[in-house]
Amino acid sequence: GTARTATSAPPRAPASNKKKKNTSRRVHADGPDARQTRMGSLAGGVGARRPRFLCLHGFRTSGEIMRKQVVGKWPAEVTASLDLVFADAPFPAEGKSDVDGIFDPPYYEWFQFDKxxxxxxxxxxxxxxxxxxxxKEGPFDGLMGFSQVTGLGSPLP
Structure with missing residues (x-):
């Protein structure tokens, strides 16, 4: 099936000097058995909850870029069986993105570091x-991260 997105605002990052629009995106499959409920995602009938993953993009990209990469490349039957939540990092990119010219901005980063x-x-x-x-957006069954966030899973609750 095709994918559609639902947008909701995640919690704001702690105050910083730069402002950005924070968004998280949930992608789920269209189809007769796919529906969204307050209790979580259901697919394939009553009580069949799809595994829910928080998806964290790489350095100086965005949740929308990761969504395009995952939904555009993974088989539709895989993405239809998962409830994927794509979130933007809390800080605007402080430098040039490696994907500039391939994907449109805005670009974000999870934290900064020296050279x-x-x-x-x-x-x-x-x-x-x-x-x-x-x-706010959970509970989640798993965490999927790329690049800058791959080591963040262990210190999280």
């Missing part, structure tokens, strides 16, 4: 943002 990767900024704010997102 030697020895000092990190906003890491605690990033974890707090993701934890708040998990509380």
């Amino acid at each position: 030697g990767f020895t000092e990190y900024r906003n890491f605690d704010k990033c974890l707090a943002y993701i934890e708040e997102l998990m509380i």
Whole structure:
């Protein structure tokens, strides 16, 4: 089937000097058995809940870019069987994105670091943002991350 998106606003990141629009996107399959309820996603009949994953994009990209990459590349029967929530990172990109010219902005990053990767900024704010997102948009059955966020799963609740 085809995919459609539902948009809702995730919790705001802790205050920073830069403002951005925060959005999370849930993708689910259209079809006679696919429906969204307040208790979670159901597919294939009463009581059959689809596994729900929080999807966190890579460095200087966005939830929308990751959605296009996953939904556009994975088989439709796989994406139809999952409830995927794509969230933007809390901070606007502070530099050029590697996907600039391939995907349209805006671009975001989860935290910042120096050129030697020895000092990190906003890491605690990033974890707090993701934890708040998990509380507001969850519960989740799993976490899918790419690039910058691949190591964030272990310190999260």
